[in-house]
Amino acid sequence: MTVRDLTWGDGEVRLTFSMDAEDRIRLTGFLAGRPLGAFDRSLPLVEIITADRSKNAGSRYDATELGLDLRYVAHRTASDDRGEVLEVDLRDQVSALRATVRYSLRAGSGVLSSSVTLAHAGSAPAIPVLFVSSLVLGDDAWDCDSTTIHLADNDWLAEARWRSGSFAEFGEPEVDMAAHFGASPRGSLARIGRGTWSTGEHLPMGAMEFPGGDTLLWQVESNGGWRWELSQGPASRPAGSLRLVTSGPSDVEHQWSIVLDDGDEFVTPVTTFAWSTDGFEGALARLTEHRRADRRRYAGDAGLPLIYNDYMNTLNADPTTEKLLPLIAAAGSVGAEIFVVDAGWYSDEPGWWDSVGAWEASTTRFPGGFDEIFHAIRAQGMTPGLWLEPEVVGIHSPVASTLPDDAFFGRHGSRLASSGRYQQDFRHPAVVSRMNAVIDRLVAAYGLGYLKFDYNINPASGTDHHAVSPGEGLLAASRAYLDWIDALHERHPQLIVENCASGGMRSDWLTVSRFALLSTSDQQDALRCAPIAAAATTMVPPEQAGVWSYPQHGMADAVTTVTLANSVLRRPILSGHLDHMTEAELDRVREFVAAHKSVRDELPVLQSTWPLGLPGWEDSWIAAGLVGIRGGYLTVWRRDADSPERVSIPVGRLLPPGGRRVERVFPRDADGGWEIVGDTLEISLPAPSAVVLRFR
Incomplete structure (x- = not known):
């Protein structure tokens, strides 16, 4: 069998492809010089289901019949506003269906975007399409036991609730298919966005973090239905190896189907992934920079009023x-x-x-x-x-x-x-x-x-x-x-x-x-808003993360401090009956405004860190920081009086070279105490309370 290879990318992300003698093309790697394992060559570049060409039984969408049989036609490179572009043209042997897989890459970013265009290229019968993927990846080293999966539930008043665990801990145990005639498992770990509330149940994001910190983080970019799944490979692959398939809407989950007739085209939503050797936070930093480059600029919003x-x-x-x-x-x-x-x-x-x-x-x-x-x-x-x-x-x-x-x-x-x-x-x-x-x-x-x-x-x-x-x-x-x-x-x-x-x-x-x-949320309870505010920068860069602060006359000082601290390092949306407040209460609000204005010019260049881990909905202690080349900022919350009064927070990421000074940003008269011991912040706070600190 003759194998022809194609390589495209840069020093961070480099796609490699191989073709067999019958022009079936497979992705065989996506990293420059850092292969994770034996890349899963049994996966096609795109998964497609039509009315007459199906998939295996079960809820998963990998290794579809039509996708596996697509043949290479041509490829070309170009440039667009997302960077360098590779397009790979594929054809179906049976029908007039054509597919173009489009990859785009900003040089040196570690971030790649993928989408697929389906077209009817002849006068043959119309083709009813029930599913088409945006991105397909698999690697034998992506082991369901040792890989940590990060995903986020999202609900009204309880947004951006990230959870981390193994494939089994999320309800999909490893099953050994060797004794089952070479079949594939039928289940998958999937997250789905339905209806016009695209994130009414989950964020269209997920991540795999591998032993040692290598991390793949993805987002599906669709406001009209989306899906991603992780599933185990078939018996021909090492036991428990994982595959990722992302898409826009599908027939089963979204009542989506199209009919392609002569000359018709359909373009899938884009999926973007970020790769980092520095864990979830490193991958998110790369995705955040991609988002900053990708978003529309607002002349009127200069200075973040x-x-x-x-x-x-x-x-x-x-x-x-x-x-x-x-x-x-x-x-x-x-x-x-x-x-x-x-x-x-x-x-x-x-x-x-x-x-x-x-x-x-x-x-x-x-x-x-x-x-x-x-x-x-x-x-x-x-x-x-x-x-x-x-x-x-x-x-x-x-x-x-x-x-x-x-x-x-x-x-x-x-x-x-x-x-x-x-x-x-x-x-x-x-x-x-x-x-x-x-x-x-x-x-x-x-x-x-x-x-x-x-x-x-x-x-x-x-x-x-x-x-x-x-x-x-x-x-x-x-x-x-x-x-x-x-x-x-x-x-x-x-x-x-x-x-x-x-x-x-x-x-x-x-x-x-x-x-x-x-x-980011309509949550009206300041203490419940804290984990949402802390995780908001997973959804958007900090300068786009609108967080409510709603102090009131007569509100307990501690709660006032929490609701204001929630948004100092975000994009504040201030509310509350300021017209009913005493001068002392207004002074606290003015202090908050001054604190935010002292940091807001830095927000568009800072990156997120969570030294106690991504916040859990019930966590008593939460710490969310922003990191820059000159140091960093950290908001610390203690929500529950039954929790330990003192915690140790690793702050090595927040400390600039040679820097060990910590300053109070808000409030200026915060209760509690703290000191830096080595690369650890030893901090005690009453409950409830919050404090925003600057590291220089």
Whole structure:
């Protein structure tokens, strides 16, 4: 058998391929000079399921019949905005299906992105497609017993809950297939994102950390359904060896299918992975730099201006002129730079949930006119901001009768209602035209420099309007929404736009990369917010990690300290009834504002570290830091009085060469005590409390 080889990449990531005499091509390695083991050559470059070409029984998606039989046609290299590009063209022997696997790599980054384009290249019968992968990898050294797997559950008010364990500890024990006729196991460890809340159950991320610290960390970049799985190889491979398959939506999990006819194409969502020899934190540092290079830049957001929003634990969607004016004055007095009027501004009635959509300001809430509010904001030297939920129309809104049925998500010819609302479909020109007019009117009328885009429904599997399946409709409509966001930025380049979906229900990178910041959670309990704030930088870089701080008059000093400390090293979204506070309470808020402003210029170059490990939801002690070349910062929380009063925290990563000085950033009068002994911070704190420290 003649074998032909292909090599592409750089000194960090280098893909090697081999082809047999029948032009079947396999990936045989992906690291430059650091092979982990015998790469799994039994895997194709892409996994595909069609109506007549299936996979093995069970829930896994590796080694599909059609994928294994694809043949090499050609390859080419190029460059794009993600770096260097390799495209490998493949053909199916049986049908007119063609596949192009596309890899892109930023030189020296240790980060690679992968996607697949399927095309119907002939006049043969149409091809119903039920699944196509974005990335396929496997290595015999990826042993299910010795490999530590990291994954993150994500739920409303409980976002970014990372867990670590072995394959067996996550419910998939190693099974020896040697006695079972060479078969493959049928199960897999899978995480899935469904519906329009792309991260309503899990983050689209995962990692494998191998003995010695080598780590592969991945993210699936899809806002319309995604999946990743780890599964064990067949009996022909060493027992317990792992395979990774990632994808966008699938038929079984998302009711997704497409039909490719002559000339049709489909492009999968991208999967990006980062490789590091320095554990999870090293891989995340590389992924963070990739995200920073990949995200849209906001001219208006230069300097990371401090945001005040009237919602959380404050007006709670019930704004009026009488309530807002003193809040605006108080927010300006403590140093806020943006003031956002949140939900409720558009309704004369308290029960506005199912009547939204026109986005016209209430006259009863603002008898002197809504523009009076924004004049007051500007008079305090702040940028005006406004909350909006652009994708929804209430079922009782007059707008619902002005748009055709196919301007909304629908099933079987009927509009699809979710929580008393309809979902607009941004594939429809009437939706795009109407929402462009709404945004342009609001920006012009009130001089807005900031918009908070919220999203609070999740309409099932999608829409079958203009689609052969609900999942196809969902993916296409979700992509069209992001196209609308891109066009909005082109029309209003100075506008800062925040991504919120009931907090962090849309934390997929495809979405977040288009926004200035992510609202990471709606959690209103300061102590429960702490682990979310600590883990927020796994979802986004710290300068995009929007974290609420909501001090109140009469709040216990310790809780006030915790809620403010939560966001010092993140992107604060300040709230709370500042207008009810005493001068002493306001001084604490001013101290917080000054503390954050003293560090914010460094945030875009710092990397995350968790010296006590990624935070657990019930952890009593939590430590989350940011590391730079001149030293680092660390927030330490003690949440539970039953926990040890003193802990030892390894801080070697945070200490600059020769540096052993630790300074208090916030609060200036923190209780407790600490000292550095060698590379360890010995710290004692009362409970509950938190402190932010600087290492120089």
